[in-house]
Amino acid sequence: MPTSTDTSGAASAVSIAGLTKTYASGFEALKGIDLDIRRGEIFALLGPNGAGKTTLISIVCGIVTASGGRVTVAGHDIVRDYRVTRTKIGLVPQELATDAFESVWATVNFSRLLFGKPPNPAVVEKVLRDLSLWDKRHSKIMELSGGMKRRV
Structure with missing residues (x-):
């Protein structure tokens, strides 16, 4: 009703x-x-x-x-x-390429590995600080705003 x-x-x-x-x-x-x-x-x-x-x-x-x-x-x-x-709602997310359940830190670190870069916590920290994402480093991707997801 x-x-x-x-x-x-x-x-x-x-x-x-x-x-x-x-x-x-x-x-x-x-x-x-x-x-x-x-x-x-x-x-x-x-x-x-x-x-x-x-x-x-x-x-x-x-x-x-x-x-x-x-x-x-x-x-x-x-x-x-x-x-x-x-059954009455359809959703097309704005991102399809990242693991929504992974942390920001792990996602940035994994991205470096895809480009053949060795693990380097200092570089990941610098990237996250430069992108104003350091405070979100432990957050899951799905918890971020759309703008933050694009920065990741």
Whole structure:
């Protein structure tokens, strides 16, 4: 049964109310997001690197669990009715070449090995510092913003 409706009574394509996401590190990626995307509407999600765009999309698609709030897709709750909602959403990720479950450090180190470079922790550290990724060196690729992933 649809729970979020537009003025005509038809269910919204996506409805988000009070959505929050706080990672284990304490970082608040999303703070009280409210959004209603109606069926047939063309919608663009824009913002600077690290603004939470990928986190928001990942929650709507059921890849990441929200800390709070509610999301419905075609009137179905993404948690309670996850099987139904996942049949209504398609996602094309912005990167396909990296291992999402690997750390930033391991990914950069592996990339060096692909080019025949020997392991060198000092060089990997310099690269990560130069790219402003040193603080994220232990993070998994899937936890990074789109902009950070492109830097990796």
